[in-house]
Amino acid sequence: MNDQADGERRLSTRQAAQLLGVKPATVYAYVSRGQLTSRRDPVGRGSSFDAREVEALALRTRREAAAPSGAELAVRTSLTLIEPGRYYFRGVDAVELAARHRYEEVAEWLWTGTLPRGVRFSAPPELLAAARRAVAALPAHSGPIDRLRMATAAAAVADPLRFDLSAEAVLGSARCLIPTLAAALPVVGRAEPATGTLAEQLWCRLTGQEPHPAALGALDLALSLLIDHDLAASTLAVRVAASARAHPYAAVSAGLGALEGPLHGAAGRLAHRMLVEALERGGAAPVVADHLRAGRRVPGLGHRLYEGEDPRATALFARLENVPQAGPALAAARDVVATTAARRPGLHANVDLALAVLTVSCAMPAEAGETVFAVSRTAGWIAHALEEYQERPLRMRPSGQYQGPRPPQPMP
CATH class of the missing domain: 1.10.1660.10 (Multidrug-efflux Transporter Regulator; Chain: A; Domain 2)
Incomplete structure (x- = not known):
């Protein structure tokens, strides 16, 4: 040596x-x-x-x-542990952490294992201007994921240091990208706040209502609870991109692409519409019956990782009890659970149903849950990208099992 x-x-x-x-x-x-x-x-x-x-x-x-051969794909991570009825961020109870700290602080804990008090994220003017121009050029019918993908791509082009994959540089990009995504979305009615938490910046882009402190606190809690949840499909897409050493903006774009799939990102929208219909029809029974008659699963119920109620839903329901206008939507959600449990007792509320209570009670559009989920989960995607940058490059390269005709075949 x-x-x-x-x-x-x-x-x-x-x-x-x-x-x-x-x-x-x-x-x-x-x-x-x-x-x-x-x-x-x-x-x-x-x-x-x-x-x-x-x-x-x-x-x-x-x-x-x-590592055992022939097993399902397993990825080493120090970020999120899921156990029966609970989940943890770096060993700390995630629900308790989210209840005590704002979204930005929880994000820093997931990224660095430190908890700086009062941290705020701000969007650099050049990144924000590029993202807003790109979002403004989209058709009026564009959805939230369309806007967030476009904002991410524009912010990447505006950042000449995006190819620096050191932890310090990636974290700097993350602290700029997340507020840029929120601030690039169009404002709905209410004036945009000059400064504030991410929840405050996002609120005026989700609803024209004045933010009641309890409702704003519920939004911040939802953002914190949703930051990460092990290897969801979008998170795996992020790690595959990071394994190829894609820069963090590209990794986030990969996550947004997977999130737009109807089996991953659309659940909140479906739960929102179901609650609205239950309120309009005076009860959950006819709405649940329509879903079952059509062979559709009831939105907002069940989670393959939890036998009981999703702990994120439990925490968000409890916080929504303090939101004055949330009473009818909360009652409708409980009605959905009770009506379904009469025949299928193993189904419990998941976080999509709780998030739908927030969006319905605060006069947000059906797609607002997707926006909240995507902006929140960006911090988790960055955390997974940081981990993957420390692993062997291109390790997520499975071998295909060829099922086609055996060669040689005649030339077509």
């Missing part, structure tokens, strides 16, 4: 190969794939390698070799 004057430990090719348990030629294959960096030895012949980098690669290689 070679000790440099500045204290940096360097390894020769032979030493690196021994530590990794491979042939010297494989060490250079790691270099060509971007898994190691080499430095030409100015004195001797050959190259040298940073000992810490080699040791980290050896550790990752041993862990991957120990």
